[in-house]
Every structure is written in C-alpha cells, then in structure tokens.
Amino acid sequence: MKHGSKLAAVATGLVLAGSATMTATTTASAATNMNGGPLPAGTTPINILNLNDFHGRIDTDGRGTLGKNFACTILTQREALGAANTLTLGAGDLIGASPFTSSIQNDEPTLDFLDAIGMNASSVGNHEFDQGYEDLTQRVEPRADFEYVGANVFFKGTQTPALKQYETYDVAGVRVAVVGGVTSETPNLVEGAGVANLDFIDPVEGVNRVAIQLTDGNAANGEADVIIAEYHEGGPYSSTTGTLADQLKVPVFAHLVNDTSSKVAAILQGHTHQAYVYDVQIPGEATGSTRPVLQTGQYAAAVGKIQLGWDATAKKVTAYNAANIPATAPSAACLANPTYQAAAKIIDDAIQYAAPIANQKVGEVTADITRGRTTSGGEDRGRESAMSNIIAQQYVESVNAPGRDLGADIGMMNPGGVRADLLYDTDGTVTFAEAATVLSFGNALKVADYTGAQVKQILEEQWQPAGASRPFLAMGLSKNVTYTYDATRAQGDRITGVFIDGKAIDPAETYTITSSSFLITNVGTKPDNFGTFLQGTNYRDAGLVDQNAFVDWLKANSPVSPTTQQHGIAVLGAPTAVSYGKTTSFRVEGLDLASANAPRSSSVEVSIDGRRIGSFPVTQGRLTEPVPTRDGAADVAFKLTGKILPDDSPRTAYIKVVAQPSGSVAWIPVRVKG
Known part of the structure; x- marks a missing residue:
C-alpha cells in the first residue's frame, strides 16, 4: 500500500x-x-x-x-x-x-x-x-x-x-x-x-x-x-x-x-x-x-x-x-x-523459483576475481580489473573456438557490463547464478573489423567527454593486448602505444575485435561514448549469448585464477631514442590492478631487446590526478654501455618494463644511437 x-x-x-x-x-x-x-x-x-x-x-x-x-x-x-x-x-x-x-x-x-x-x-x-x-x-x-x-x-x-x-x-x-x-x-x-x-x-x-x-x-x-x-x-x-x-x-x-x-x-x-x-x-x-x-x-x-x-x-x-x-x-x-x-x-x-538452476555448480576459482575497487572498497569503473580482463579473454577464446573460429585478435569489455565479482568464499565453487550475475544483460557476442588507428581511438575514448559523471571508463582487454598512455596530454592524444604480443599495432592494418553487442554495434548511439565502435566493418554475430558463453567457458577452464597484469600503463617522459653513454630517464605509473587482493609491485625489471638494464624500486600509493587513478610508480634512469644495435640502425629497439610480482608490461619503442 x-x-x-x-x-x-x-x-x-x-x-x-x-x-x-x-x-x-x-x-x-x-x-x-x-x-x-x-x-x-x-x-x-x-x-x-x-x-x-x-x-x-x-x-x-x-x-x-x-x-x-x-x-x-x-x-x-x-x-x-x-x-x-x-x-x-x-x-x-x-x-x-x-x-x-x-x-x-x-x-x-x-x-x-x-x-x-x-x-x-x-x-x-x-x-x-x-x-x-x-x-x-x-x-x-x-x-x-x-x-x-x-x-x-x-x-x-x-x-x-x-x-x-x-x-x-x-x-x-x-x-x-x-x-x-x-x-x-x-x-x-x-x-x-x-x-x-x-x-x-x-x-x-x-x-x-x-x-x-x-x-x-x-x-x-x-x-x-x-x-x-x-x-x-x-x-x-x-x-x-x-x-x-x-x-x-x-x-x-x-x-x-x-x-x-x-x-x-x-x-x-x-x-x-x-x-x-x-x-x-x-x-x-x-x-x-x-x-x-x-x-x-x-x-x-x-x-x-x-x-x-x-x-x-x-x-x-x-x-x-x-x-x-x-x-x-x-x-x-x-x-x-x-x-x-x-x-x-x-x-x-x-x-525457490530460481534455486534449481541457480545452485548448479559450473566452475571454480582459486581466489576472488573482482572488479576495480576504490580505496574505500567500492566499485570503480575507472580502473582496469581482473574481472573485466578475464571476460575480454573469454570472449576471444569463445568466438575463436574450433568450429566457430571468427578470427578475433582482441577482446574488449566495458566495465559497466560487469555487474558482479566471483568470490572464493569457502571452497571456490562458482554457481550458475553467480556466473550469470557477472554478465546479467544477456547480450549477443559479436565481432567486427577495425584499423589499428581505430583500435587506438577506442582506447582514447576511455577518457569520457567533458562533463561526464564518470570521467574515465577502463576497458577490459584480452591478455595479448597492452598499451601505454600519458594522461597529461590533450584529449584524443593520450595513448602513446598499443601492442599485441609485444608488437606495436600498425595503424593501417585490420584487427578483429570481439565483445558484446552493446559495444560491437553499428546502429544507434555511442555505447558508453565509445563512438568508434560504430565505425567498424564486416560486423558479424558469433551465435553466442555472453552469459551462456561465460558459463560454458568456466566449465571448460576451471579452476580459474585472477589475472594480475595491468594492461594499460602510464609512461611519462617516454624516450624516443637512447644514446650510448647518456642518461635515459622516464617514469612509469599505474603498474598494479585495483582489483581486490591484486599484488602490489615492488620493483620493475628493465631491458632493451632482451638485454637486461637493471631493476628499479616501485613506490606504492594511489595517484589520483589526472584520471585514471594509478597504483604503483617507478622512476627509471640508466646509461647504456655496450652495443645493443649497430650505430644508427634503422630497426626499432624496444625498452621492456616488467613489474614484479604483478607481471604488468610496458613497451617503449626507441632508436638506439651511437
């Protein structure tokens, strides 16, 4: 009444x-x-x-x-x-x-x-x-x-x-x-x-x-x-x-x-x-x-x-x-x-109505797998998370499974589509209800083709339009994708590099992205202000519902462990060249996920084209300005001695920064000069 x-x-x-x-x-x-x-x-x-x-x-x-x-x-x-x-x-x-x-x-x-x-x-x-x-x-x-x-x-x-x-x-x-x-x-x-x-x-x-x-x-x-x-x-x-x-x-x-x-x-x-x-x-x-x-x-x-x-x-x-x-x-x-x-x-x-299906065991987790967290423990869609990244990876594996094989290169997951965590509780059991609640919208899985330049633009759109109540929406990514950024740069020019399996993407090359039909769409308005998703080609339906595909994937891959790797890392003062005998310095920020129980990095290992440069300490603490917030930062400074590449080699070398123990990786392409 x-x-x-x-x-x-x-x-x-x-x-x-x-x-x-x-x-x-x-x-x-x-x-x-x-x-x-x-x-x-x-x-x-x-x-x-x-x-x-x-x-x-x-x-x-x-x-x-x-x-x-x-x-x-x-x-x-x-x-x-x-x-x-x-x-x-x-x-x-x-x-x-x-x-x-x-x-x-x-x-x-x-x-x-x-x-x-x-x-x-x-x-x-x-x-x-x-x-x-x-x-x-x-x-x-x-x-x-x-x-x-x-x-x-x-x-x-x-x-x-x-x-x-x-x-x-x-x-x-x-x-x-x-x-x-x-x-x-x-x-x-x-x-x-x-x-x-x-x-x-x-x-x-x-x-x-x-x-x-x-x-x-x-x-x-x-x-x-x-x-x-x-x-x-x-x-x-x-x-x-x-x-x-x-x-x-x-x-x-x-x-x-x-x-x-x-x-x-x-x-x-x-x-x-x-x-x-x-x-x-x-x-x-x-x-x-x-x-x-x-x-x-x-x-x-x-x-x-x-x-x-x-x-x-x-x-x-x-x-x-x-x-x-x-x-x-x-x-x-x-x-x-x-x-x-x-x-x-x-x-x-x-x-009682839901129980016969809800309580069915569909998989196991080895530890809590959660969304991003604020310092007070609330959900933070502005931070990359273990849960979003696992779903993005699941999307790739589901649409590329034998008999389906849609050739997806990249999986992406918007944070607003991830509605719950998977918690270990007493024995790690995941029920159908728990898995279904993670992806509660029942969207179709789809794929579409985008240029490398468009992939970069999608990541740029994580920074939302001026005036948005959530100024940053962190995209979950499949495990093969990493990127670097500098949030102090102008809107639309903050992504400094995107890498697939450690190789920089080609702006003119075509890459196939998979996600739910909320993102992979060519009709309607901009999903979560990610307008570039509307500009793809060769849109096609995978014939899967995201919720069902996630349940099936859990059944096939259990026990599932939380990922620890941060895919997007801020690099400030990124060098474009390294000269022998001269100090090269830069700063990396945001080495660790904001998911619950994510490991805190204590050091970064730096190498160039496989040659170890050294280890540098990580300072822990949450940086809040500018968005996104970032956990874990390290200042890197070194002098290069001994040949890495021939002087003035036209080939690009890669500085690789690996955070320990999170395993987060940042790649910085440079020219090595004599």
Whole structure:
C-alpha cells in the first residue's frame, strides 16, 4: 500500500511552456540544516525515504539478506517518522543488471517487492530502458504500483513527454511533487534501438521546466507546495573519497546542484553508485540558505532519509535534516510485521523459483576475481580489473573456438557490463547464478573489423567527454593486448602505444575485435561514448549469448585464477631514442590492478631487446590526478654501455618494463644511437 495520498495524475502529453529561467510566483525553498535536531516547532514534517541503484538486489546469497535487511530498515524508519508524513522514493535503476534470483523472472519479483514495501515514486534510470521504451511502458510500469517519472524524456523531435513527468502527493495537507530526471547519456548506455524514438534532454532543464509549471499559480496545469527532484545522475565520489568541493569540480555534479531551480527543496541523486549527504547553497538565495543533496550508494546498503519542515505561514520549507541510514538485520518487530512478511515472502518465493538452476555448480576459482575497487572498497569503473580482463579473454577464446573460429585478435569489455565479482568464499565453487550475475544483460557476442588507428581511438575514448559523471571508463582487454598512455596530454592524444604480443599495432592494418553487442554495434548511439565502435566493418554475430558463453567457458577452464597484469600503463617522459653513454630517464605509473587482493609491485625489471638494464624500486600509493587513478610508480634512469644495435640502425629497439610480482608490461619503442 502506498503512503501519502496521491493527487490527480499528470497528463503524459502535457507540453510545458516557458524556459528554465522564467520567474515564478512562489518563494524559494531556502532552508536551514538542523544537523539532526528537531524540526522547528509549528512546522509540518515531510519525510522522504529514498533508494537508488537497487538493481534487483532482493537476493545475492540465497537467503535474501540484502532485500530483507532493506525492507526492515524502510519499515522501521517509516514507523518512526509517521507513515502519513512519509514518501518512499527512488532515483532510478531499481531494476536491470540484476542478480539471477530477480533476472530469471525479468525483474518481476523486484517490482513486486518494491510494491510490497510501499514505494510511491521513482525517477526512471537508464537501466529501466534496458529492454527498450515499449518494455518500460507496457510491462514494467503496469507491473509496478508505484510511479515512474522522467521530466526530460520526449518523443524524438517533439516537445511531447514520453513519460509521466512528475507525481503529486498530499502529505499531511501539503502538496508535494516528485519530479524525475534521468541522465541525458541514456541513449549511450542502453541498446540504441530500444530508445531510437526518444530524446533525452538535460535533466536539469527538464526538472526546472516542471518546477516553473508547478509554481506559476495556474491550478489548471498543476501546483505544488514542495518540489522534490529525483535525478538519476550524480557525483563521482563518495563521502569517504571526496568532499563537496571535489564534487563541485565535476561539471555534471555542479550543474545538478547549482542550476536546479531554487524552487526545489531537496535533490536526490543516483547513477554513480556513491554515498554522500551534502548541504548545498541554493542559487540566488542568501548565504547559508541551503538544501540537502543525497545519494545512498548502491544495492540497498542504506536508506536515504530527509526530513523537511514546512512552514505554513511562510509557505516554504524552512528547515531540514538529511542522512543515510545503513540497512540492518530484521528486528523482532519486523519479523512480526505483516508488511515485512509479505515482502520477505516475495523474496523467498523468488529464491525457490530460481534455486534449481541457480545452485548448479559450473566452475571454480582459486581466489576472488573482482572488479576495480576504490580505496574505500567500492566499485570503480575507472580502473582496469581482473574481472573485466578475464571476460575480454573469454570472449576471444569463445568466438575463436574450433568450429566457430571468427578470427578475433582482441577482446574488449566495458566495465559497466560487469555487474558482479566471483568470490572464493569457502571452497571456490562458482554457481550458475553467480556466473550469470557477472554478465546479467544477456547480450549477443559479436565481432567486427577495425584499423589499428581505430583500435587506438577506442582506447582514447576511455577518457569520457567533458562533463561526464564518470570521467574515465577502463576497458577490459584480452591478455595479448597492452598499451601505454600519458594522461597529461590533450584529449584524443593520450595513448602513446598499443601492442599485441609485444608488437606495436600498425595503424593501417585490420584487427578483429570481439565483445558484446552493446559495444560491437553499428546502429544507434555511442555505447558508453565509445563512438568508434560504430565505425567498424564486416560486423558479424558469433551465435553466442555472453552469459551462456561465460558459463560454458568456466566449465571448460576451471579452476580459474585472477589475472594480475595491468594492461594499460602510464609512461611519462617516454624516450624516443637512447644514446650510448647518456642518461635515459622516464617514469612509469599505474603498474598494479585495483582489483581486490591484486599484488602490489615492488620493483620493475628493465631491458632493451632482451638485454637486461637493471631493476628499479616501485613506490606504492594511489595517484589520483589526472584520471585514471594509478597504483604503483617507478622512476627509471640508466646509461647504456655496450652495443645493443649497430650505430644508427634503422630497426626499432624496444625498452621492456616488467613489474614484479604483478607481471604488468610496458613497451617503449626507441632508436638506439651511437
């Protein structure tokens, strides 16, 4: 049952008038942070319980621990706050990229679970469009009792909204509007054909246009006393990895908090899977007039809680509290609560349905194989990982298997497509559910041909366009591919060398790349902003689904060990020539993976064309500027004595740098001069 009385629904086809800069009639929502203290006497409390990036995590351990913990935490908080004064909301990606328990039933158990715990409304996220607009509107929305809203999604070439833009609720006599906005990058994050008939404008523009409409004094087009913005977009740092000042250096975050209308009382965010709570100055208001900006992290680890104090005399929000509440194990009161029992039964039924397939053993690992990690332990898509690299290698082996042999030279894997780790646990067993959750989208495996110059350009595109909430997306690569880069150089000119089996690629030569159909595509928009994938030739389908191919590969290759080699290494001051008797010096950075338990290198061994030069120590520590972050650095300096090549030889020699014990390799082509 939903909490908060819903007012008249918003007409989906309504065209909003005016621009985001129009002046409206009501006052702004400038407020004071009470820092956890009571709201001022006489104000009406309006409470928000929030989640983002749930991704169907009703179950990950066969017992439903995540979902049950979250359900109890939501219900406990709602009871403490008062159900009549509380809305339960979301910031998108509630479904999609889900574990096996939910995905095997197309996320219907997750939608039922969210209904059971009393969801009112959520912004759409990019993953709500994973199976296309028609699936969202004809299957997902009818299944959900709560409202999906998105104020910045329009039918292509029109000003006609493709979704409900907002929903309004009566909370203790106060009209509260929930306005949604999804990242404008959505067409680059899902299969292009599914959203080909849609335009995704700037989410801030979409929210601001609705805010103007709801405060223009015209009851005919809807009015609201309090406006809540639910953005499926956010900042790249958590509260443990970055300050508000750090977040504000990122254009997309600064735009969300500085340019959202002052009529919006609270900003809830998602998409980047980070956890933070900030007080942000409201544009145009007196210094010290702030509003809360909150994101809960991911996978129901916490419940976002905002309390707003509505002053009926001043007709605005004058005070607030904001916090993230960690999800905790069910209490005795929860276990006896009929609402909790109904939600828990949905989880248990889904587990039982999935169990016959989910629990089948398909392979083994010798140790944890994980995605990239931040220093605080969260997922980091800006770092190369053992998990992504293993999948890229698996792609090559699967499409080149006898009887298929598509001639793939390079495997690539985008980090956003890798949705889970493979953990050793007690005996290294990998179940079907665990393997399927790693690649939960069920994309086809494909191959296409690219020139060496295009291969380099794809790696250049790891640095995302200016303003992206994730400034770098680290591509997983098959084990035969390495590259060097200098991130201090200009955009589009940062890759300094690409090598296959230690040999520099030829810009004019043709190389065959394999990956999922999300990347290897020649239709739609740029997948994850890797636009060069659209420019290949000889596109062909391998006749394999990535999830099934991965399971089969695990069966054939177990036990599987995590890779330790970093494929991309920064080389600063790379020499182009080495002269006898003169000092050659350069610096290498980012020698080690950011995966959990990845070995930390202690030295690098340097040689030229097989002749050992020497060993140099590695300094450990994470370098953060410029992106990508890098672990492990070494300064190399040597004088060459004794002949390596004849003086002025036209042949290129290769400096080889090998990190120990990670085994990461960097190649530097040079001319040797007499």
